[in-house]
Amino acid sequence: MINHKKYFVKHNEKLNLSKISTSDTNGLKSKKDAESKLTKNIKELAELQAKLYAQDKYAVLIVFQAMDAAGKDGMIKHVMTGLNPQGTQVFSFKQPSKTELDHGYLWRINNSLPEKGRIGIFNRSHYEDVLVVRVHDFIKDQKIPDKFKNGKIWKQRYKQINDFERYLYENGTIILKFFLHISKEEQKKRFLKRINNPTKNWKFSEADLKERTFWNDYQNAYEEALSSTSKSNAPWYVIPSDKKWYARLVVSEIIIGKMKSLKPDFPKLDREKLKALERAKELLLNESK
Ligand code: ATP
Ligand code: MG
Numbered sequence: 567m568i569n570h571k572k573y574f575v576k577h578n579e580k581l582n583l584s585k586i587s588t589s590d591t592n593g594l595k596s597k598k599d600a601e602s603k604l605t606k607n608i609k610e611l612a613e614l615q616a617k618l619y620a621q622d623k624y625a626v627l628i629v630f631q632a633m634d635a636a637g638k639d640g641m642i643k644h645v646m647t648g649l650n651p652q653g654t655q656v657f658s659f660k661q662p663s664k665t666e667l668d669h670g671y672l673w674r675i676n677n678s679l680p681e682k683g684r685i686g687i688f689n690r691s692h693y694e695d696v697l698v699v700r701v702h703d704f705i706k707d708q709k710i711p712d713k714f715k716n717g718k719i720w721k722q723r724y725k726q727i728n729d730f731e732r733y734l735y736e737n738g739t740i741i742l743k744f745f746l747h748i749s750k751e752e753q754k755k756r757f758l759k760r761i762n763n764p765t766k767n768w769k770f771s772e773a774d775l776k777e778r779t780f781w782n783d784y785q786n787a788y789e790e791a792l793s794s795t796s797k798s799n800a801p802w803y804v805i806p807s808d809k810k811w812y813a814r815l816v817v818s819e820i821i822i823g824k825m826k827s828l829k830p831d832f833p834k835l836d837r838e839k840l841k842a843l844e845r846a847k848e849l850l851l852n853e854s855k
Contacts, residue, residue: 617830
């Protein structure tokens with residue numbers, strides 16, 4: 567097990583992303599070292615999911631946020647393979663639609679929450695409303711009263727998000743949030759790969775290049791948002807992600823650790839129900855053709 571406590575963001579403690587390694591691999595040297603562990607973890611996750619589904623008491627919400635090309639899609643694909651699709655829901659949040667903008671920013675989030683027994687994955691999330699919206703001052707386009715459109719809005723939103731996530735937690739949704747942390751250099755490498763490899767061309771958009779020029783603004787917005795909203799009931803983890811195989815391994819371990827702590831198990835039947843099973847068995851076995 568990797569000691570993942572070091573990736574946990576402490577609430578309201580000043581976070582300096584430039585001081586956090588993007589390439590840490592905790593002593594693991596290569597993809598090979600991680601692969602067998604990840605395969606094992608994926609199997610374990612599938613078993614835990616089956617119990618979570620049968621138990622039907624908790625939902626698990628996993629949030630992924632990152633700069634472009636940090637590997638959100640690959641993370642979701644790799645870590646979630648092997649899970650029962652019926653028990654998993656993935657939502658990607660893009661620029662809000664006109665209808666979405668007619669509501670508060672948590673409306674579309676609320677509509678996409680995992681049901682009990684299920685694992686919900688957010689590819690981007692309500693955090694965009696304190697990240698991209700802050701970096702580009704999109705707040706001016708949002709339909710909120712003018713008196714709230716001032717510098718205090720981000721702190722207000724952190725509070726709203728903390729309250730919202732606490733409400734989810736107290737109603738049986740377990741929340742884990744991951745920031746996939748890459749270096750600016752690694753992003754450049756990955757963009758160039760997308761440009762140079764015809765099978766990856768579709769992944770590249772010129773808009774990504776424009777966003778890259780706001781790198782520092784994004785890092786600052788992330789630092790404040792993560793430390794203001796990392797709570798024990800909805801923790802943020804900063805995951806070193808220059809090595810995708812390492813990021814996937816760490817994330818799988820954190821999810822497994824959390825799910826195990828819920829002690830999910832198949833529901834035990836009471837005596838009445840066990841008797842009913844016996845009766846059903848007898849009926850089936852004695853069925854005349
Ligand atoms: P990919 O890795 O495939 O590029 P992506 O998550 O970047 O995936 P895109 O369709 O490229 O998906 O981009 C979605 C864009 O929508 C992002 O730039 C994101 O910042 C933006 N977005 C998400 N939520 C909001 C929001 N509430 N307000 C404004 N923009 C948002
Ligand atoms: Mg994109």
